[in-house]
Amino acid sequence: MNEKMKLSVGAACLVIISGFLVFSTITPSFASWDRKPIADFFITEGWRQLSASNTVCTIVWEYRGYDTLGEETVLFTAAMGVFAMGIGFLSAEKLQEKWATEPTGGRA
Amino acid sequence: MNAIVKTAARVMFPLIILFGIYVVVHGHTTPGGTFSGGSIMAGAFVIYTLAYGLGDTRKQFSETPINVLKSVGGFVLILLIIFEFFLREAFVPTETLFALWSGSSLMIFNIVGGVMVFTGLLLIWYTIVRTDSQ
Numbered sequence: 111m112n113e114k115m116k117l118s119v120g121a122a123c124l125v126i127i128s129g130f131l132v133f134s135t136i137t138p139s140f141a142s143w144d145r146k147p148i149a150d151f152f153i154t155e156g157w158r159q160l161s162a163s164n165t166v167c168t169i170v171w172e173y174r175g176y177d178t179l180g181e182e183t184v185l186f187t188a189a190m191g192v193f194a195m196g197i198g199f200l201s202a203e204k205l206q207e208k209w210a211t212e213p214t215g216g217r218a
Numbered sequence: 219m220n221a222i223v224k225t226a227a228r229v230m231f232p233l234i235i236l237f238g239i240y241v242v243v244h245g246h247t248t249p250g251g252t253f254s255g256g257s258i259m260a261g262a263f264v265i266y267t268l269a270y271g272l273g274d275t276r277k278q279f280s281e282t283p284i285n286v287l288k289s290v291g292g293f294v295l296i297l298l299i300i301f302e303f304f305l306r307e308a309f310v311p312t313e314t315l316f317a318l319w320s321g322s323s324l325m326i327f328n329i330v331g332g333v334m335v336f337t338g339l340l341l342i343w344y345t346i347v348r349t350d351s352q
Contacts, residue, residue: 185334
């Protein structure tokens with residue numbers, strides 16, 4: 111498979127996926143309001159069940175609690191990854207200084 | 219930085235922190251919540267770092283308690299979400315909307331999540347600036 115075929119396959123995948131995303135918001139089978147009773151339930155019953163006036167907060171932390179747990183896990187992993195990467199950069203610079211100053215390479 | 223930026227950062231720092239805490243704590247009544255409030259609180263530290271430099275800021279607010287706070291926040295959040303069914307009985311929902319003590323367990327979720335977002339963004343900021351400047 112040469113470069114041109116790879117590019118054309120990628121372009122076809124891009125067109126298909128973006129077209130599906132666009133059509134899923136346009137076509138009435140996906141986006142009609144009356145076929146989503148769950149949204150109506152959130153608006154009418156959410157504040158009654160939890161007595162919180164911010165329905166977004168109710169959905170995010172109660173009805174979609176595990177989703178938010180995964181989101182926080184992603185943030186935690188990103189912060190720890192950046193932190194570990196920074197420590198790696200620092201230790202690499204120190205190692206380079208050590209290798210530059212000591213003739214034995216800092217190992218012996 | 220010059221004196222104007224330093225003075226403005228020193229004056230605005232506690233106010234921005236206070237506003238972030240307000241956004242986090244009132245997450246279940248007003249628009250906002252964990253991510254916006256935590257970002258506001260981390261933004262105060264960003265302004266302080268830009269005015270005073272990283273060495274002074276890390277001398278004032280060191281990294282080790284931030285790491286500990288982030289790890290403890292993640293642990294508490296996992297425990298809260300697992301045992302939320304039993305916790306809901308402890309936080310009885312009052313019937314008054316728009317009151318601060320109204321969401322059943324949303325307020326403590328917001329506080330723990332806000333701590334996690336704040337510490338995460340602050341840790342990322344510290345790491346990026348430190349690797350750039352040293």
